[in-house]
Amino acid sequence: MIYFDNSATTMADPAVVDTYDKVSAAVWGNPSSLHNFGEQAFNLLEQSRKQIADLLGVNLSEILFTSGGTEGDNWVVKGTAIAKRQFGNHLITTAVEHPAVHNSMEQLKQLGFEVTYLPVDDEGRISANDLRNAIRPTTILVSTMAVNNEIGAIQPLDDIAAVMRDFPKVHWHIDAVQGIGKGLHDHLFNDRVDFMTFSGHKFHAPRGIGFIYKRQGRTLAPLLTGGGQERNLRSGTENVPAIAAMAKALRLILTDEKAKVEKQQAIRMAIYNHIKEFPKVTIFSRDDPVFAPHILCFAISGVRGETIVHAFEDHGIYMSTTSACSSKKGVESSTLKAMNVDTGIANSAVRVSLDEHNTLAEAEKFNQVFDELYQEFDKLD
Amino acid sequence: MDYSEIMVRYGELSTKGKNKKTFIRQLGDNVARALHQFPDVEVKARFDRLHVSLNGTDSAPVIDRLKQVFGIENFSPVMKVEKNIEAIKAEAVSLVQDRFQPGDTFKADTRRQDKDFPLDTYKVNDEVGGAILANVAGSSVKMKQPTITVRIDIRMDGAYLSVDNIPGAGGLPVGTGGHGVMMLSGGIDSPVASYYGLRRGVKLDMVHFFSPPYTSQQALAKAKQLTSVLAKYSGGINFIQVPFTHIQEEIKERVPEGYLMTIQRRMMLRLTAAIAEQRDALGIFNGEALGQVASQTLESMAAINDVTTLPILRPLVSLDKTEIIKVAENIGTYDLSILPYEDCCTIFTPPAPKTRPRIDKSRKYEALIDVDGLMAEAMANVTVTHIKPDENFLNQDEDIFAELL
Numbered sequence: 168m169i170y171f172d173n174s175a176t177t178m179a180d181p182a183v184v185d186t187y188d189k190v191s192a193a194v195w196g197n198p199s200s201l202h203n204f205g206e207q208a209f210n211l212l213e214q215s216r217k218q219i220a221d222l223l224g225v226n227l228s229e230i231l232f233t234s235g236g237t238e239g240d241n242w243v244v245k246g247t248a249i250a251k252r253q254f255g256n257h258l259i260t261t262a263v264e265h266p267a268v269h270n271s272m273e274q275l276k277q278l279g280f281e282v283t284y285l286p287v288d289d290e291g292r293i294s295a296n297d298l299r300n301a302i303r304p305t306t307i308l309v310s311t312m313a314v315n316n317e318i319g320a321i322q323p324l325d326d327i328a329a330v331m332r333d334f335p336k337v338h339w340h341i342d343a344v345q346g347i348g349k350g351l352h353d354h355l356f357n358d359r360v361d362f363m364t365f366s367g368h369k370f371h372a373p374r375g376i377g378f379i380y381k382r383q384g385r386t387l388a389p390l391l392t393g394g395g396q397e398r399n400l401r402s403g404t405e406n407v408p409a410i411a412a413m414a415k416a417l418r419l420i421l422t423d424e425k426a427k428v429e430k431q432q433a434i435r436m437a438i439y440n441h442i443k444e445f446p447k448v449t450i451f452s453r454d455d456p457v458f459a460p461h462i463l464c465f466a467i468s469g470v471r472g473e474t475i476v477h478a479f480e481d482h483g484i485y486m487s488t489t490s491a492c493s494s495k496k497g498v499e500s501s502t503l504k505a506m507n508v509d510t511g512i513a514n515s516a517v518r519v520s521l522d523e524h525n526t527l528a529e530a531e532k533f534n535q536v537f538d539e540l541y542q543e544f545d546k547l548d
Numbered sequence: 549m550d551y552s553e554i555m556v557r558y559g560e561l562s563t564k565g566k567n568k569k570t571f572i573r574q575l576g577d578n579v580a581r582a583l584h585q586f587p588d589v590e591v592k593a594r595f596d597r598l599h600v601s602l603n604g605t606d607s608a609p610v611i612d613r614l615k616q617v618f619g620i621e622n623f624s625p626v627m628k629v630e631k632n633i634e635a636i637k638a639e640a641v642s643l644v645q646d647r648f649q650p651g652d653t654f655k656a657d658t659r660r661q662d663k664d665f666p667l668d669t670y671k672v673n674d675e676v677g678g679a680i681l682a683n684v685a686g687s688s689v690k691m692k693q694p695t696i697t698v699r700i701d702i703r704m705d706g707a708y709l710s711v712d713n714i715p716g717a718g719g720l721p722v723g724t725g726g727h728g729v730m731m732l733s734g735g736i737d738s739p740v741a742s743y744y745g746l747r748r749g750v751k752l753d754m755v756h757f758f759s760p761p762y763t764s765q766q767a768l769a770k771a772k773q774l775t776s777v778l779a780k781y782s783g784g785i786n787f788i789q790v791p792f793t794h795i796q797e798e799i800k801e802r803v804p805e806g807y808l809m810t811i812q813r814r815m816m817l818r819l820t821a822a823i824a825e826q827r828d829a830l831g832i833f834n835g836e837a838l839g840q841v842a843s844q845t846l847e848s849m850a851a852i853n854d855v856t857t858l859p860i861l862r863p864l865v866s867l868d869k870t871e872i873i874k875v876a877e878n879i880g881t882y883d884l885s886i887l888p889y890e891d892c893c894t895i896f897t898p899p900a901p902k903t904r905p906r907i908d909k910s911r912k913y914e915a916l917i918d919v920d921g922l923m924a925e926a927m928a929n930v931t932v933t934h935i936k937p938d939e940n941f942l943n944q945d946e947d948i949f950a951e952l953l
Contacts, residue, residue: 213943
């Protein structure tokens with residue numbers, strides 16, 4: 168099997184699963200219990216938090232655990248709307264966000280909030296100028312993704328930070344789910360960002376665990392209220408085995424990050440350079456550092472994305488029609504639509520997404536299969 | 549940036565006249581101790597400044613450590629370059645370029661120890677200023693309060709350039725202000741009071757009362773952990789634990805309820821004073837803030853203070869709780885202080901303690917217990933632990949967990 172669908176989910180690292188199992192078996196006390204068995208779980212929870220904070224170079228209190236990317240996005244968007252309602256009712260985001268942000272914004276619209284969706288250019292990126300012009304006195308939040316999950320475009324984070332520096336009271340959220348371990352640390356952890364969302368299973372941790380970064384002193388209303396866990400901001404008994412496993416997964420993904428990024432980039436370019444020669448191929452991801460090293464989105468005109476995915480599957484190669492979340496619903500790619508890509512070609516789009524375990528040999532195999540399938544598809548005409 | 553050294557400027561101690569030598573030597577020792585984990589770093593305490601040579605050590609963690617050493621006014625990471633004007637100009641341009649934001653203004657400020665250097669200070673300022681103006685787009689010169697000051701020190705062994713001026717912790721070097729004991733409970737206030745005591749140069753020993761089984765091992769571990777955090781500011785602290793169970797039980801049994809708290813505090817203070825005398829300490833510090841709770845009214849303080857003639861220093865006396873919390877957060881003790889373990893101040897608290905106890909009544913009720921016998925018993929069972937920065941008392945499994953993570 169060649170697994171090229173790492174933006175959908177990654178394989179849980181065996182060493183990480185091992186930590187999960189050991190903690191589940193041995194440290195299963197409730198971190199809130201007063202006795203020393205609970206204390207032990209509390210200590211492991213906090214040691215995991217410290218490891219994550221240290222790896223990312225932030226304060227301990229700035230890391231809050233969630234159930235994953237969807238919760239993180241929902242929390243920051245809606246939690247900000249609740250906490251900052253008295254300061255304004257306007258939120259800004261981009262036209263290419265993940266549904267977790269997009270649909271949270273839509274829900275807020277129904278409650279009377281105003282939302283501006285910033286348009287993107289033909290590379291899927293917003294312009295900092297548009298952002299500056301969209302900010303109003305009533306704006307409370309700007310939410311931008313780091314790396315687009317469908318085509319891999321990296322938003323101009325440095326330029327956005329420069330704009331946001333002029334509006335210190337407006338909170339800025341980066342959905343960094345696709346951005347971890349991809350060599351973007353200095354752009355993500357800039358001096359201006361207030362919130363960031365991360366998801367464990369995108370970097371070899373188990374499902375159902377994630378965290379947000381919340382800059383010290385920023386207010387955010389809880390969505391899950393209850394027993395007061397996570398500094399009274401996110402109630403619910405902490406998932407200590409998954410949290411410990413995620414701390415380990417983060418350490419592993421960030422070890423030799425540069426070499427891993429270069430490897431993925433080389434694999435991506437091997438495929439890119441091969442398929443770009445075919446007349447019916449349109450590549451939406453560019454050969455440019457403003458695109459993430461691990462995502463390649465392309466279309467073969469006249470063939471539905473679904474058909475391409477299944478044809479590759481028959482050769483043991485797994486990929487997605489753009490995002491995994493929307494692929495089963497048969498809806499067209501929202502990112503490509505926002506880029507004004509013609510619906511016909513958008514319906515033919517598929518996404519290859521890599522991780523550090525993929526190899527150049529797999530890219531070669533992919534290219535061979537591609538040649539074969541392209542000829543077959545050509546006959547369909 | 550690969551800085552070659554960090555130049556440390558002294559604070560108040562430059563005004564201390566004849567004592568200055570002692571202060572500088574102590575600060576040199578304290579800095580060396582704070583940086584002991586970096587084997588290649590060299591510390592040289594000179595009369596005018598202290599120099600930390602990095603010898604290839606990454607500057608960021610060294611800077612973090614230096615920020616916690618009392619007696620430092622400010623410090624600057626410094627680049628050493630060859631002593632020729634072209635090298636100086638190039639480095640100055642790169643330093644300014646690195647941090648330039650639109651609207652910034654700068655000046656060059658040269659000092660010349662090496663009087664044989666071909667250019668005088670005016671000429672160096674002129675050349676460097678010109679180079680920056682020419683190479684950093686949008687930069688302009690401002691002599692008074694520029695946003696960036698490029699300092700150039702031309703010494704015998706090279707030219708030293710710096711632009712950042714990082715504020716230090718201020719205060720006086722720990723050890724220059726004598727020796728005191730601190731009553732450390734584990735709450736929010738006493739660690740902050742300890743911080744302020746250390747900041748004025750006093751070497752503090754921590755006195756902690758514990759009452760098993762009414763207080764847990766975790767409460768003791770928490771007090772030790774707090775001491776370990778505070779040890780970052782002083783290099784290492786003696787932690788003195790005093791068993792208090794029997795005394796509390798006796799007081800509870802014999803003393804009228806309204807005076808339970810006052811008599812307990814008197815016994816604590818008496819024990820602390822005895823420990824201070826034993827250890828040649830000259831004063832007692834505590835975390836009291838006037839009017840905060842029943843034991844901290846002026847009347848209470850008078851009734852409790854009655855048992856000793858040693859000076860009692862209360863660094864927090866007129867601070868509000870919110871101000872104390874802010875400091876606790878900044879010095880890294882708050883999160884520990886709020887861990888929910890009972891300490892011996894909170895158990896046996898009467899529902900309505902006297903907020904205005906009288907000295908004569910306190911003395912009378914105290915006679916109901918065997919003060920000397922209880923004192924002797926507690927003093928015989930005191931244990932002393934030396935606590936270093938970064939020791940871990942709360943998480944016994946840290947190493948096992950580290951394997952898992």
